[in-house]
Amino acid sequence: MKPRQKRIALIVGGLASIALAAVLTLNALDSNIALYVTPSEVLAGKAPQGKAFRIGGLVKEGSVKRQDMTVRFVVTDTVKEIPVAYTGILPDLFRDGKGAVVQGRLGGDGIFVATEVLAKHDENYMPPEAQHAVDQAQKAQKSPGAPAPK
């Protein structure tokens, strides 16, 4: 082999072994890289015991109740749900039916006491009129008997 070909072979081989090492490392770290666990995982006992962790999911529609400075709501992954209590200021994008990530501890009574609430935004961007149309269409789909929105 010419020196140039040898160098190219070395570079390609080196890159391949680094890629392999990275894949193995990331696989091993998998559960630690995730920022949050889902309510289903928590109820299946996959949440870390005895320390703070984060739960991510959707804020169940109609579940948000305010009482003085404390907000109570339910985080759901549409299969399982966990009630959450939080005292503090909520971010702008925290809304019914939208994504949220809550950090805190699970109490003995099954209520998750959050110390931090983050809103998780989705990847859709649209003007308010378009959002309105989408909402109307979803409403119409949910209640087939209702008249179609004009």
Added chain:
Amino acid sequence: MRKSIVHWFKFASPQSFYPLAGRMIPWFWAAAAVFGISGLWISFFVAPTDAQQGEGYRIIFVHVPASWMSMFIYMVMAFWAGLGLALNTRVSAMMAQSLAPTGALMAALSLWTGALWGKPMWGAWWVWDARLTSELILFFLYLGFMALQAAIDDPRRADKAGAILALVGVVNIPIIYFSVKWWNTLHQGSTINMNKAPSMAQTMLWGMLLMAMAFWMYSIAVALMRVRAIILERERHTEWVKHAVG
């Protein structure tokens, strides 16, 4: 076949690349200005308000192009560094060196605009999620590459050390790109995907793509200016540089 290879290698010589780069720079600056002005105009005056985020979403017109560029420039930098390592072509290594500061700027811009947006939208300046952390690592890779090159006096050895670091760091790029798919992250998934229509209003998309083009043109123009300076510095003992500078 043989002939075409010879033709391409002609620009691997600093002496012939220097004037070529000089001729290209004004065109890239002009294109950057055209794309930038039209992109900003659409971004601020034409694109509608977002239903969820209000006006705050307009950060994407800078944040997304900067993030794309930070990843893409790294790939190009690693490509040139690898080419220089394999073929010992001098201009390749200089190209890699000239791209690093612009890449670092893009990564910093992406992190900074993201933090400014994150506070009002998410409720936090920073979270250690996979997307944010891997982008931060990218920023440090750029800084490390520049520091390593600057720390070694002999330019040839500096190029080699830098090239190896740049190539090792390539592994981080797919991690950044796919992080939102592979793990639960606070950062939202990608709006623009190869296999489905973008989930974004048309004018918003246009604003973003025009801004991305502007960032491209700016990056190329600046990298070419920087590579010319590096060529002059490294080749200062040669006759043609003495002749060119006068």
